[in-house]
Amino acid sequence: MDFLKRLRRYPVALAAGLCILAVVLTALFAPVLAPYDPDEMDTATRFAPLGTPGHWLGTDEFGRDILSRIIYGSRVSLLVAFTAVAVALAAGGVLGVLAGFSGGVADVLLMRLMDLLFAIPALMVALGVVGLLGPSAFSVVVALGVAYTPLFARIARSAVVGVRSAAYIEAARAMGASPARLIRCEVLPNILPILLVQVTASLAWGILDEASLGFLGLGVQPPTSSWGAMLTTGRQYMYQAPSIALFAGAAVLVVVFAFNLFGDGLRDLLDPRSSR
Amino acid sequence: MPLLEVDDLEAAFLFADRTVRAVNGVSFAVEAGEIVGLIGESGSGKSVTVQSILRLLPSPGRIVRGAIRLNGVNLLDLSREQMRQVRGRRIAMVVQDALAALNPVIPIGEQIADVFLAHTQVKRQTAWEKAVGMLRRVGISAAEERARHYAHEFSGGMQQRTVIAAALACTPELIIADEPTTALDVTVQQQILALLQQARSELGSAILYISHDLAVVTHLCDRILIMYAGEIVEQGPTRTLFRSPKHPYTQGLLASIPSLHGDVQEYLPAIPGLPPNAAALPTGCRFAARCTFVQERCRAHHPELVSVGSHHAVRCILYEATTP
Known part of the structure; x- marks a missing residue:
């Protein structure tokens, strides 16, 4: 409740948050909201233009309703992005906290490994993983999860190092807190806001990268609709039916933008020292 | 001895x-x-x-x-x-810099409750009530409300009282x-x-x-x-x-x-x-x-x-x- 009350003081973040909520609800209630079955073909109405009654955003090369496909596409985008970021947060968070808290050889080894992974662009890592596992939603989750892990590991580690030698950690140790308790009760609450902000930023990247992989044909396979795959087909029919690429692109843009704005607001909001 | x-x-x-x-x-x-x-x-x-x-x-x-x-x-x-x-x-410790000794992102009461939780088998709710009791004991008024505040919202003297409350927690x-x-x-x-x-x-x-x-x-x-x-x-x-x-x-x-x-x-x-x-x-x-x-x-x-x-x-x- 306190959180929502404070969120009101950040109107941009609030708007972005509502936008994300709307997209999440759209994904959840896709069967109710979508006017048509997204995979239903109708050769009679191929490439229906924008504003056609019944197909307000038009139809694609198989006569499928674009609005319905975008609505269903949000499921793939969000599910893949959320799961991939959750995987990266769990793996990177654990590795980073361990490295930062233990220090010494473990720290050096873990972080150099992460640096190695970090040196390769995320999309390249993802391409490699998808190449190994074959294109599917599952491989995209694994691929992006692996690709984002070093980022979370680094952020978690530097945050832990920042608080590790703080006087209140020493004080808690002097009051008999065990290492596990120190991490859980003293370190985690301090680094959680930082990680949470990174989560929202990474969700934006996740949606963008999922679309990129989809665009390259490495994401979910047809006929399942995804925003990235719609951009690919939309590119081919750019002149006959610009609305395919246009609205898929707009969906990606809006969601990515919303996550970024929400992340910015969250960063200010979660700092108890911020007085706004 | x-x-x-x-x-x-x-x-x-x-x-x-x-x-x-x-x-x-x-x-x-x-x-x-x-x-x-x-x-x-x-x-x-x-x-x-x-x-x-x-x-x-x-x-x-x-x-x-x-x-x-x-x-x-x-x-x-x-x-x-x-x-x-x-x-x-x-053996409990009271340090010089009380503000630095308190975790900036955890409410005061919870930090004292953590001392109880680290050493005794009590429920979180009980630990919290004991923490409020400790704050009252070291002379912090409106302890129940104050326990929900963060360290930076306290004056220097109150911060030191809080640290002492945490030290006295387990007698x-x-x-x-x-x-x-x-x-x-x-x-x-x-x-x-x-x-x-x-x-x-x-x-x-x-x-x-x-x-x-x-x-x-x-x-x-x-x-x-x-x-x-x-x-x-x-x-x-x-x-x-x-x-x-x-x-x-x-x-x-x-x-x-x-x-x-x-x-x-x-x-x-x-x-x-x-x-x-x-x-x-x-x-x-x-x-x-x-x-x-x-x-x-x-x-x-x-x-x-x-x-x-x-x-x-x-x-x-x-x-x-x-x-x-």
Whole structure:
């Protein structure tokens, strides 16, 4: 409740948050909201233009309703992005906290490994993983999860190092807190806001990268609709039916933008020292 | 048997290129319910002594020799887990910088509750209620509401009260207070000292009070230990030490306290010079270089701590001759 009350003081973040909520609800209630079955073909109405009654955003090369496909596409985008970021947060968070808290050889080894992974662009890592596992939603989750892990590991580690030698950690140790308790009760609450902000930023990247992989044909396979795959087909029919690429692109843009704005607001909001 | 017995403690920092001998053969005891002041200037080894007692010496610090007994049990023999059980429950710590000692992102009450949770099998709700009770006990008004606040919303005095509340949480047998009033203004200082005295009388906790300021501890402590360059140079009951200080260093310290009685002094006498480098300690008396009564023998001979009265001992060549 306190959180929502404070969120009101950040109107941009609030708007972005509502936008994300709307997209999440759209994904959840896709069967109710979508006017048509997204995979239903109708050769009679191929490439229906924008504003056609019944197909307000038009139809694609198989006569499928674009609005319905975008609505269903949000499921793939969000599910893949959320799961991939959750995987990266769990793996990177654990590795980073361990490295930062233990220090010494473990720290050096873990972080150099992460640096190695970090040196390769995320999309390249993802391409490699998808190449190994074959294109599917599952491989995209694994691929992006692996690709984002070093980022979370680094952020978690530097945050832990920042608080590790703080006087209140020493004080808690002097009051008999065990290492596990120190991490859980003293370190985690301090680094959680930082990680949470990174989560929202990474969700934006996740949606963008999922679309990129989809665009390259490495994401979910047809006929399942995804925003990235719609951009690919939309590119081919750019002149006959610009609305395919246009609205898929707009969906990606809006969601990515919303996550970024929400992340910015969250960063200010979660700092108890911020007085706004 | 004394509550705490530090026996011939020697702690050093073993750097690659040099060894800093921070504490050299320190022995003292604290009886149950007693308030003992450990006085010394920066670098005299008082903080290292405390860190050794809690076995929390920062790397590369090592306890080279000696024993630290709590009710006869040598803490240096305990396992990590057993030692963890001692910290906070049997020996609690109050530090100088209370704001830094409190976690900035966790409400005050929860931090005190965490001490209960670390040492006792209580539910979170019970721990929270106990924490609020502790805050009330250390004189924080509207404790229930205040417990939900963060450290930066508290005044300096309230922050220190909170740290004391956390220290008193498990009714420790010994409270180590490391300069808890240094960062506070004088009126608040008195309140904190009164609070510590109250802790002794209500809970029966003994207090080891670390300070560089002899004036602050006079009314609080039963007994005083003066540390200089890693060793105790004089120890005795507070009254005795003030009436007849024996060691030239103690005399110098007392002379540098401004007096409210008698003539206004033009200037406060200061002890000239600096303490010796702990990485290269002199062979003779460690205070020799700054001592007004220094003799030739002082530079070669390292004096022993000798008794000069009941519970009064001093480490100075001037008094060594009187005992065989």
